[in-house]
Amino acid sequence: MPSNTQRMGRKPLALGLIAIAVALVAAGVVSRRSQASQVKEASTPVVPLVSVLAVGQSNSASLELPARIEPWARAPIYARVSGYLKNWNVDIGAPVKSGQTLADIETPDLDQQLLQAKAELATARSNLTLAASTAKRWQGLLAADAVSHQEADEKAGDLAAKQSAVNAMQANVDRVQALQRYTRLVAPFDGVITARNTDVGALINVGGAVGSELFVVSDISRLRVYVNVPQRQVAAIKVGDKAELSVPERPGKTFTATVQSLSQAINASSGAMLVQLTVQNDNRELLPGGYASIHFDAPLASSALSIPPSALIFNKGGTQVATLGKDNHVVLKQITVGRDLGNALEVASGIDHNDQVIANPPDGVATGDAVRVAAANTAKGKL
Known part of the structure; x- marks a missing residue:
């Protein structure tokens, strides 16, 4: 039989074990309640917060388009007889006279x-x-x-x-x-040698294929500038209009170009009309074959609408924007972009003045999704 002293020593140990067990049970209950709360929060759908802007009126009165520069006249010189090149008298960049x-x-x-x-x-x-x-x-x-x-x-x-x-x-x-x-x-006319593709002793064959020319003579005293004008703006361009031309190698400098002719037809693949302009190049500052930017001061249609670039959605449905519908539900609308103005996009079709466009549509947004509208951005303003 254990003595009274032994029984008294075992009692605190039993109480300690009971206390530990109670603490473990309490911790398990609290953890389970916390997990249940997290699951409940995760199952609750999150309504995204969006900014909404009213469709703006495009107030741009100018048109800026990329263009290419070509010489006023360009003549590839081919061989009409076979033989060997005896000598050449001019090199690239040399000015020549007609008949030289x-x-x-x-x-x-x-x-x-x-x-x-x-x-x-x-x-x-x-x-x-x-x-x-x-x-x-x-x-x-x-x-x-x-x-x-x-x-x-x-x-x-x-x-x-x-x-x-x-x-x-x-x-x-x-x-x-x-x-x-x-x-x-x-040389068939006054100009500059812009290419020399032969040398003394080279075998010369009769040819007329692209790349087989021996010399290329270009008249660069005056240049032709070709630009494709979108169909929506062709009505604002006419023969005799002036435009500003700029090139990357002459930053800050502009040249005056004049509309000389219009093709009077829309290219089916690009939806644009080819326009030819002329520009004087007496100082040889413009280079044929180069890229240029043409700026027309042409009034645009008053019905043009604009949206911020961040509002665009690109998916299998095409180019779309998300608009705010009834009860703060999203309505996706397919649009046609007229032109890019940099900080805004002109919309040719798909939306009207009464639409409210979501400026920051969340990823994967679809028609019918609920959103929360940021109160500070619901006011109607110009884009």
Whole structure:
């Protein structure tokens, strides 16, 4: 039998174990209640907070578009005869005058063709002389009834054939001589050499394919500027209008361009009309083939609407915006963007003045989703 002292020592130990057990049970209950609360909060849908702006009126009175610069006239110089380049007189960037010699081509094969053609012509002329004297002699014999009319006609026919042969040989000589004139390459107009694709001793072949030109002469004293104007703005552009042209290599400087012609047709693939402008380039500051920006001071349609770029939604449905519908529910609308103004986008179709556009639509937003509207951004304002 345990003594009283032993029983008294076991009692505090039992009480401690009971206290630990009670603490563990209490901790489990509290943890379970906390987890249940978190699950309840997670199951409650979160309504996103959005900013809403009224559709703004586009007040831009200008039109800025990308353009490309081309020379007023551009002539690729191709070889009309085969041979070897004997020499060239001008290099890229050199100014040239109309008729100035650019290069000379050696044509040994063509030279031999000319000698052959001249020899054949000489033979044909000798045969013609003989045929002419024979035909004349037979005409005299025919007058004396020494030969028949048939034989006299045969000699006259032979004379005509020999004359035709002489004419053909003469034409061949003229053809080869005409080709020999192309051994000298000349500039067709005043301009600048913008390309040289040959060198002394290079084999020259007759060609006309892109990339086979020997030189390129460009008139850059005046330039053509081509720009594609969207269909919505074509009515504001007319022949004689002025525009400002700027290029990246001349920051801060603008040039005056004049509308010269309009294609009078809309390109089906781009939805724009090609417009040609001209600009003087007396100081050679503009470079043909370069990129430029054209600024028209052209009034735009008064019905144009604008939205911020952040309002756009791109998904499988196309280009859309989220608008605020009844009871703060989202309504997605598909739109057509007219042009990008930088800090705003012109909308060609899809929304009207009464729509309230969500400026920051949440990811994955769909028609019917509920949203909370930030009170500070519900006021109607200009974009």
